[in-house]
Amino acid sequence: MTMGSLAKQLSLIVGQAFEDAGLPVELGDVRVSDRPDLAQFQCNGAMAASKIARKNPREIANDITQSLAENPVFAKLEIAGPGFINITMTDEYIQNYIASTMQEERMGVAQYAQSNQTVIVDYVGANIAKAMHAGHIRPTIIGDCVKRIVRFAGFNALGDVHIGDWGLPMGQIISEFELRHPEWPYFDDDFSGDYPKDAPFDYADLEKIYPEASGACKEDEARLILAQTATAKLQEGHKGYTALWKHFLKLSKDHIKANTDAMNVEFEIWKGESDVNYLIPEIAENLKDKSVLLESDGAYIIDVTDKADKKELPPLIFYKSNGAVTYGTTDLATIYDRLKTYDNIARMIYVVDKRQNLHFQQVFRASEKSGYTKDGLDLVHIGFGTLNGQDGKPFKTRSGELPRFDQLIQDANEKARARIDEANLAADLSEEDKQDIAKKVAMAALKFSDLSNQPHMDYIFDLDRMSSFEGKTGPYILYQAVRIQSLLAKAQDITKQTTALSINNDDRPLALLLTQLPDVFDLTYRSLSPHYLCDHAYNLAQEFSRFYAKCHILSEEDDAIRNSRLMLCQHTYKQLDLCLSLLGIDIPEKM
RNA sequence: GCGCCCUUAGCUCAACCGGAUAGAGCACCUGCCUUCUAAGCAGGGGGUUGCAGGUUCGAGUCCUGCAGGGCGCGCCA
Numbered sequence: 234m235t236m237g238s239l240a241k242q243l244s245l246i247v248g249q250a251f252e253d254a255g256l257p258v259e260l261g262d263v264r265v266s267d268r269p270d271l272a273q274f275q276c277n278g279a280m281a282a283s284k285i286a287r288k289n290p291r292e293i294a295n296d297i298t299q300s301l302a303e304n305p306v307f308a309k310l311e312i313a314g315p316g317f318i319n320i321t322m323t324d325e326y327i328q329n330y331i332a333s334t335m336q337e338e339r340m341g342v343a344q345y346a347q348s349n350q351t352v353i354v355d356y357v358g359a360n361i362a363k364a365m366h367a368g369h370i371r372p373t374i375i376g377d378c379v380k381r382i383v384r385f386a387g388f389n390a391l392g393d394v395h396i397g398d399w400g401l402p403m404g405q406i407i408s409e410f411e412l413r414h415p416e417w418p419y420f421d422d423d424f425s426g427d428y429p430k431d432a433p434f435d436y437a438d439l440e441k442i443y444p445e446a447s448g449a450c451k452e453d454e455a456r457l458i459l460a461q462t463a464t465a466k467l468q469e470g471h472k473g474y475t476a477l478w479k480h481f482l483k484l485s486k487d488h489i490k491a492n493t494d495a496m497n498v499e500f501e502i503w504k505g506e507s508d509v510n511y512l513i514p515e516i517a518e519n520l521k522d523k524s525v526l527l528e529s530d531g532a533y534i535i536d537v538t539d540k541a542d543k544k545e546l547p548p549l550i551f552y553k554s555n556g557a558v559t560y561g562t563t564d565l566a567t568i569y570d571r572l573k574t575y576d577n578i579a580r581m582i583y584v585v586d587k588r589q590n591l592h593f594q595q596v597f598r599a600s601e602k603s604g605y606t607k608d609g610l611d612l613v614h615i616g617f618g619t620l621n622g623q624d625g626k627p628f629k630t631r632s633g634e635l636p637r638f639d640q641l642i643q644d645a646n647e648k649a650r651a652r653i654d655e656a657n658l659a660a661d662l663s664e665e666d667k668q669d670i671a672k673k674v675a676m677a678a679l680k681f682s683d684l685s686n687q688p689h690m691d692y693i694f695d696l697d698r699m700s701s702f703e704g705k706t707g708p709y710i711l712y713q714a715v716r717i718q719s720l721l722a723k724a725q726d727i728t729k730q731t732t733a734l735s736i737n738n739d740d741r742p743l744a745l746l747l748t749q750l751p752d753v754f755d756l757t758y759r760s761l762s763p764h765y766l767c768d769h770a771y772n773l774a775q776e777f778s779r780f781y782a783k784c785h786i787l788s789e790e791d792d793a794i795r796n797s798r799l800m801l802c803q804h805t806y807k808q809l810d811l812c813l814s815l816l817g818i819d820i821p822e823k824m
Numbered sequence: 825g826c827g828c829c830c831u832u833a834g835c836u837c838a839a840c841c842g843g844a845u846a847g848a849g850c851a852c853c854u855g856c857c858u859u860c861u862a863a864g865c866a867g868g869g870g871g872u873u874g875c876a877g878g879u880u881c882g883a884g885u886c887c888u889g890c891a892g893g894g895c896g897c898g899c900c901a
Contacts, residue, residue, distance in 0.1 A: 259841090262841080266844095267839095267843075267844065267845095268844060268845080271844085275843085277842095277844095280843075280882080284881095290881075313844070314843085314844055314882095315844085315882075316881090317844065358901095360901075397901060399901095400901050401900055402901075506901095529898080529899095530898080534898070544826065544827045545897080546897090547897065547898050548898060549898090550899050555899080559901080560901050587829075587895080587896095588895055588896065589896090590896075591896055591897065592896095618830090626893095626894085656861090656862095658863085674863085682836095685837080686836090686837065686838090687838085689829075689830090690829090690837085691830075691894070691895095692836090692837095693836075695836080698835095698836065698849095703850085704848085704849040704850060705837090705838095706849080706863085708863055709849095709864085711863085712863050712864075713863095713864090715861075715863095716860085716861055716864090719861065720860060720861095753840095756840055764837095765840080768838070771848085771849095775848095778864065778865070779865070779866090781860080781864085781865085782864070783865085783866095785859060785860075786859090786860060787859085788859050788860060789860095823861085
């Protein structure tokens with residue numbers, strides 16, 4: 234049984250007072266004060282109540298505070314302005330709250346899942362034969378973080394890399410190889426032996442040939458038809474093409490895995506669009522029977538409009554007129570496949586560029602029409618913002634080359650590595666340890682700078698800012714965490730008395746911050762916006778740093794005070810560690 | 825043409841169901857390493873929240889209109 238945040242507990246108490254006064258309970262909602270100089274918490278319900286009760290809000294506030302005044306948990310209750318109820322708690326109450334919640338594994342954070350529900354998070358969206366670039370950073374970071382948040386909320390969260398391995402680009406590459414190497418067995422329809430085990434090309438060849446093939450198709454319609462035909466033949470199961478395509482798949486998966494590994498991002502599911510190909514005919518039959526799938530201009534479509542719509546929604550194209558499928562088809566089939574494969578799926582969350590919003594509306598609508606969502610399946614698209622250049626305009630793949638994903642990570646690592654020498658703090662460590670620290674610091678910088686903005690906002694690509702170490706950054710938070718670790722390690726030799734926490738003016742702000750975690754997580758989970766969590770971690774780090782600068786901890790002579798402060802350090806570390814782990818950030822031992 | 829998103833300090837961004845004096849970081853200025861890690865701390869300057877109306881006791885937040893920017897709209901993914 235979790236206790237909820239301190240503000241939630243107060244809401245119960247104050248809500249009761251409102252109810253006793255014949256007013257709605259919700260009006261007793263208590264939140265952290267906007268004016269910490271005046272109070273710790275505030276309740277704004279009296280203003281809203283004045284309409285219902287037809288009474289002066291200050292009068293209502295007065296009634297409420299009078300009935301609350303008997304409760305010894307309140308150190309101070311004041312009415313301000315038009316009717317704000319300002320609340321300050323006794324230190325004892327805060328201490329008790331911290332003592333009881335901080336011992337818990339979840340530190341007061343609620344469980345959100347009911348029995349064993351599964352949530353699939355679909356992110357990264359890398360494609361075959363296209364090197365991962367700067368544009369993949371966001372979905373990788375956000376998707377991984379969302380998965381961790383959903384998992385901590387209590388769900389069985391599974392990440393699906395969902396590779397783009399089945400569309401026209403496949404036909405473009407296949408036809409390009411066929412033009413260049415017609416002698417390869419993949420193109421000999423009479424070939425009956427075993428195709429080569431290893432690809433006659435490597436990943437570098439592949440990522441070079443794709444843009445060339447794609448470019449050729451743009452210029453020459455006949456060339457495009459070749460590619461389209463090859464795509465359709467692959468999707469129909471052409472043996473040689475399939476063997477060739479498997480080489481692309483293998484090389485591309487290795488590439489993607491190397492990149493995501495470098496970011497410490499994992500996937501439970503390594504599927505792609507192609508994995509549902511075998512299901513498409515049965516889905517098509519089924520949907521035709523239900524009159525969901527309709528013939529139109531030689532293609533087969535699903536009409537996804539609804540009478541209540543105010544805008545036009547184009548249909549989802551299931552089969553193109555040449556018989557090939559689209560990514561709408563495979564996305565729909567993937568939902569079908571997942572529902573068959575996993576029990577008790579509550580949600581699928583797609584972390585994909587917001588420009589795909591219309592596409593997901595179509596797919597989600599088509600799922601409804603197909604009856605896939607009737608058991609309460611919740612389909613969500615987290616559309617993250619566009620990557621812009623320093624001029625504020627979108628980075629364009631054609632003209633300006635996007636920086637490569639691996640290059641970016643390497644640059645960030647090198648920058649962090651240089652900083653270690655500069656700071657001269659880890660001089661006694663081995664080169665290997667320094668590399669490890671650099672990697673953690675670099676990841677903290679990249680991830681935190683990305684996650685601390687709202688996902689849907691466009692953002693400007695600026696490596697210097699993304700990998701800076703000072704101020705509101707990941708490394709700053711790591712630094713505070715490392716300082717606490719260092720303190721706690723030294724403290725072990727000193728004493729291990731169990732003393733009660735006793736807070737005072739110097740550490741009260743830190744203690745109060747610790748009580749906010751359940752609400753911060755709640756907000757983060759409900760909005761699936763990690764930036765609230767980032768904010769909290771930063772506030773904790775900053776508040777700790779103030780406390781650290783102001784107070785003696787190990788050097789404090791009074792045992793009771795020293796132990797209390799050490800305990801606060803311990804709680805702070807535990808909470809920072811949780812927040813950072815939810816953000817996908819590891820804490821080094823030194824820095 | 826239709827639809828979606830954005831506009832907050834010089835720059836990059838926050839602001840939970842509408843709450844009090846709109847907050848951070850960077851950059852700039854001033855202090856602080858003889859207490860435990862200065863990747864730090866304390867302090868300062870910097871705002872008509874794009875514009876105009878409206879709703880409300882109260883609007884950066886909700887509604888309407890306008891301006892500027894971005895994006896998307898049947899067989900690319």
